[in-house]
Amino acid sequence: MPSITRRTPSPARKASADAEILAATRRLLTDGATFTELGIQHISAEAGVARSTFYAHFKDKTALLMRLVDTFVDTSFGVASSWEPEEGPDGLAATFLQVVAAYREHTAVLQAVAEVAAYDATVREFWNQVLGRFTDRAIETLRREQEAGRTPASVDVTSATRVIVIGGERAIFDHVLAGDPDEDEVFARELARIWWYGAYRRPQ
Structure with a gap:
């Protein structure tokens, strides 16, 4: 009698299905x-996969959307966090x-996030956490500049960071x-000039 034991998909096959689902969703968007x-x-x-295969990889569409955003976040955060004030406004630009x-x-994916965040608290909180990574990095940098005496102590770091990070993100999205x-x-x-001469208060 032939065996009916189900084989566990190999890691390579699992990764392939994962990539196909993500790529297909990007194409559709x-x-x-x-x-x-x-x-x-x-x-x-x-x-090109079965519906059951989708659920084997993603709990639901929300989980899929957050996975789609991961690549963008890793790329943009890596780029943004690599800048140091020593590089000046030209480096920031x-x-x-x-x-x-x-x-x-990643415009289509980011539009999907904006669309779903309007009614889904999970996606909204997820995106807030994404922005939180950028905010924390900016706060750390601004405080370091204050301690070194290059940014005036009068700058309210938390408020300034909210303006440049949240405002900047909206401006970039709108521009794109x-x-x-x-x-x-x-x-x-x-x-870059708004950040440098505004929040960082660097003189002309």
Whole structure:
């Protein structure tokens, strides 16, 4: 009698299905689908996997969306956290230009996050935690600059950070959605100057 023991999928096969589901969802979003209207069956069919395979990899669509965002977060946070004040506003502008490029690459996914966060508390909290990583990094840098005497002690670090991080994130997103890619360099330079001469209070 033949064995009916189910084989556990190999790590390579599991990773492949994972990648296919993520890539399929990105394609559908890039093609104009809204995340809310995408069904599990639609995503599975696009990925070429069974519906049961989807659930073997992702608890639900919310878990899928957060996985989609992970690549963007790792890239943009790595870029943003690599800048040090010693590089000045020109270095900061170059950093922002890379962040804008990451936003452009992941625009469809970020639109999905904005869409779902409007009604899903889990996704909203997840995105707040993402911004929290950038906020914590900026606070750490600003405090270090204050302690070194390069940023005035009168700067309220927490308030200043909220303005430049949350305001800056919204500005980048808006620019990517509505702005001309040819203006990315100009936008990045102006954003850098706002941070440098505003929150960091560096003299002209």
